[in-house]
Amino acid sequence: MITLNDFITFEHDLEHDSEHDLAHKKEFSPPKIYNANGDLSKRWYVYFSYRDIETGKLKRQKNIYGSANSFKTKEDRLALLSRYRRRLLKLLQHGYNPNSDNTKLYNAKLLKANTAEHKEETVKKTFDPQVAYPKIKTDDVSTKTSILENNETEDHAMSLRDAFDFSLRIKEKQISSNSLKDYTYTTNAVVKWTKENHPRLKNIDQFNKKAALKFLNSVLLRSSSRNRNNYRLNLSSLLQTLEDNEIISTNPIKNIPVLRSIPKRNKSYSTEEHEKIFTYLKKEDPLLLLYIKFISYNLLRPVEVCRLKIKDINLVDKTIQFKAKNSPLKTKLIPKKILDELPELSKLDPDFHLFTPVKIGGDWDTADVNKSNYFSKRFKTVVKDHFHLDKEQTLYSFRHTFITILYQSLVKGSSPHAAKSELMNITGHSTMDALEKYLRNVDAILPNDYSNHFDND
Incomplete structure (x- = not known):
């Protein structure tokens, strides 16, 4: 119509x-x-x-x-x-x-x-x-x-760049700075692609489903379906804002399907591997070891550890507050294994970051993603290259490893449901379904030995 x-x-x-x-x-x-x-x-x-x-x-x-x-x-x-x-x-x-x-x-x-x-x-x-x-x-x-x-020759239609900038200004009030950078990068890529491949496509009204598909296919051919889907998600969100503000009549991304992709898997460490790494770092890099222990024992994500400040550590209540992936502010118990290794924090500036490249407690003025990347590179240089670890064995893998250890320990003295219920309070998963999916993905749930079910040779 x-x-x-x-x-x-x-x-x-x-x-x-x-x-x-x-x-x-x-x-x-x-x-x-x-x-x-x-x-x-x-x-x-x-x-x-x-x-x-x-x-x-x-x-x-x-x-x-x-x-x-x-x-x-x-x-x-x-x-x-x-x-x-x-x-x-x-x-x-x-x-x-x-x-x-x-x-x-x-x-x-x-x-x-x-x-x-x-x-x-x-x-x-x-x-x-x-x-x-x-x-x-x-x-x-x-x-x-x-x-x-x-x-x-539509002389009043909004240009592609102006339309994206308008949407970014609206999004700026709704999303994190990291997400805004991702969205900006996506718009820059689209504008550059159109200039190089379709210079007559200048207005946002001309960026239809066919144009969007061609751009996404170019991303797919040079990278992966996962990366293509990420671009699709960012574009769809930006164009939906334009539709909501009546800059465009419809969002052309709505009818473009998500492609099947193989998710990236962080490989867990064996008991022998993580014990060797801890022993090695105790001598070679104690700061990196404490960083890893926050991931392992507090079950935090690497970027969540990077966000921690001195004031987030409550030694009286033995709790820690941080910005989580799915929550603006989350509180967790600090296990004794972490408390025993923390240095004296009371004399430090509460606004200091807990982890810096050179010491515990200091000023580190850079984006969270840069901090996370720094420790990833440090881990590669100090640990991965030394032990010749797999590409999939990362800092994030310690979280998978210790959640698996914790679940297998809890389930020994109780039913699987009781073990998962207690584990959910520790990991911070919002639902039982989410926790169960996570445990399946990291192969934390293993059966008992079933040799007796086979016929004797």
Whole structure:
């Protein structure tokens, strides 16, 4: 069904069409412009009412925003909205009905408009498969060319870069700084790709499903399905914000499926391996060892350890507070194994980070992801290269290893359900299903020896 926005934002001047008598129909109110008393921080729009079939009364219709609110001056906004208002009035006079399917009316006006334009056209452009062009039933190739040119020369559509920047400004208030960096990186990649591969794709309205698929396929071919899915997720979120703010009519990513990918698996350490690593680090790098023990005994993620500050450690209550993956603030018990190895913290600045590259307690002004990457590289240099560990054996693997050890110890003296219930309080998983899925993924749940079930040889 053709929407009102399809009519209003179509770049053909309907001023040349013959007019009908507005007073005769009285099916709608004259369209008006809302300018928020000149406040550019608010949204401006065109509004009108149309007679409701059931009640017989004029009913307020959906506001017309278009791309007016992307402009930064009152004059520009008013000029575009005045244009929209004129078009809306002409469309209503020509029979547009928001309660009906107006496809035939749209196609008739579109065909008439582009046939007129073609008579004056002297330069023909090449068809761009990235652009979402209107479809009409005609065999006149030159008429189709005019339609393509008409869409590509939309002078008020928001550019790809401006549209993404608008969405990023909205997202900035909703997501973490790390997520914002990921989103920004994604938009930069899309803009760069379009410039290099489809330079005529300039406006956000032209970035349709076909264009999005081509971009995502380029990511897939140079990397992996997992990376492609991450780009898809970021793009979908950004474009949904644009749809919600009526910058675009629909989010083209909605109908692009997620590809199956093989998840990255951090391989657990055997008992012999982690004991050798602990013994080795006790002499070679005690700071790195304590960092690993926070992952192992407190069952924290590496980046969660990096976020810790002195004030997050409560030695009286023996608790620790931190920002978790699925919670803005989480509290956990500090086990005695950690308390016994902590140095004196009471004289340190509460705002100091617990872990720094050179000591416990100090100022380390860099992003959390940089801190996490630093310790990952340090672990590789000091431990992985020395013991020739597998690529999948990482700092995160210590969390998997010690959750497995803990579960297998708990289940010895109780039922599996009781062991999982106690373990869930320790690991911080929000549901039993989430914990069980995690335990299956790390192969923590192993059966008893089943040799007696085989026939004797």
